[in-house]
Amino acid sequence: MPADLALVTDSTAYLPQEAVDRHGIAVVPLSVVVGDEVLTEGVEVSPKDVAEALRARRRVTTSRPNPETFAAAYRAAAEAGAEGVVSVHLSAELSGTCEAARLAAAESEIPVRVVDSRMVGMALGYAVLAAAEARATGQGLDQVAAAAERRAGRSHGFFYVDTLEHLRRGGRIGTARALLGSALAVKPLLHLSGGRIEPLEKVRTASRAIARLEELVVEQAGEGEVDVTVHHLAAEDRAEPLAERLRERVPGLRELYVGEVGAVIGAHVGPGLLAVVLAPR
CATH class of the missing domain: 3.30.1180.10 (Hypothetical Protein Tm841; Chain: A;domain 3)
Structure with missing residues (x-):
């Protein structure tokens, strides 16, 4: 795995943990609001929690991601020696996640290519895996981003x-x-x-x-x-x-x-x- 290129996605890719670990993918968790509580997906709130809340007709919504969350991921990549980041996210038509990532990318000390997969779930996850495969063959920043876009576009x-x-x-x-x-x-x-x-x-x-x-x-x-x-x-x-x-x-x-x-x-x-x-x- 080339050490100079980092991969970032968000928690709606729902990638198997084994794949995340194997490819060294940074997963930025998004948040859910249950009642008045803002909870982090996969950390403070589970699918079962949300299903039970919805069945009980409690108010469940999602909150707009904070660009700082992505900025922190990009800083961590730079500190780990990355010279660039490919950041692949769920559809901008469904969420402000891509916009938050782009705002963070504009302030990043290393180049960041934000990819709007126009997908969600493992349709997004497969795009991230395509980026990982392209990176493993030594392809550069733009080529790795393009690999993610191609896989997402076919899904x-x-x-x-x-x-x-x-x-x-x-x-x-x-x-x-x-x-x-x-x-x-x-x-x-x-x-x-x-x-x-x-x-x-x-x-x-x-x-x-x-x-x-x-x-x-x-x-x-x-x-x-x-x-x-x-x-x-x-x-x-x-x-x-x-x-x-x-x-x-x-x-x-x-x-x-x-x-x-x-x-x-x-x-x-x-x-x-x-x-x-x-x-x-």
Whole structure:
């Protein structure tokens, strides 16, 4: 691993800890507000905490990241001997995280390339891993940033939620507002498009929605080599069987990971989330 180039991301990448450790990735934690408490994702608040708070109809929101949090990560990289940083983050359409990173980058003593992945979850995580692979081959700052952008640009995120209510409250549904009203009585399928959460299809039951989610992933995967992550929030009983079916049905599957989303994304989607990230190699 070249010592002169650091990688930074945020906690919504939901990378396996093994990958974070292996590649030496700095993960900046974001925050969730539960009631009046500002809590750090993965440190002070867990996915279970958020799911329980939402079920209890407590107010759960996310807070705007402080640029100083990113500035501290960039300073730490410089102090460790890095001569540049590639900082890859969740979609700027969904969060102020990229903006905070760019504000910090402007004051950094070493060059920082901030990459808006226009994705979230492991769709962001795979972009970070692509950057790590490019760095391992000795590529420079701009080339490593470009590798992250390319992987993110090829990736897809499909997801099912039990209700649009949490997305509506958080203002994260973009043109899915058009689904409100009738959509609250059905089971919506959504996807990431242009960095935003957009409606894809409306299905009448949860079982049909999950079956359709599976079909969409299989169709999109085709025959090429792909990595797949199945995300969920308080829905492991749905996620594990879906992952096993995809293992059997996606011919070019290389790596398959099942992981719960954290508090930040959980705050906006609610318990019952089932999502699939598809990242062609």
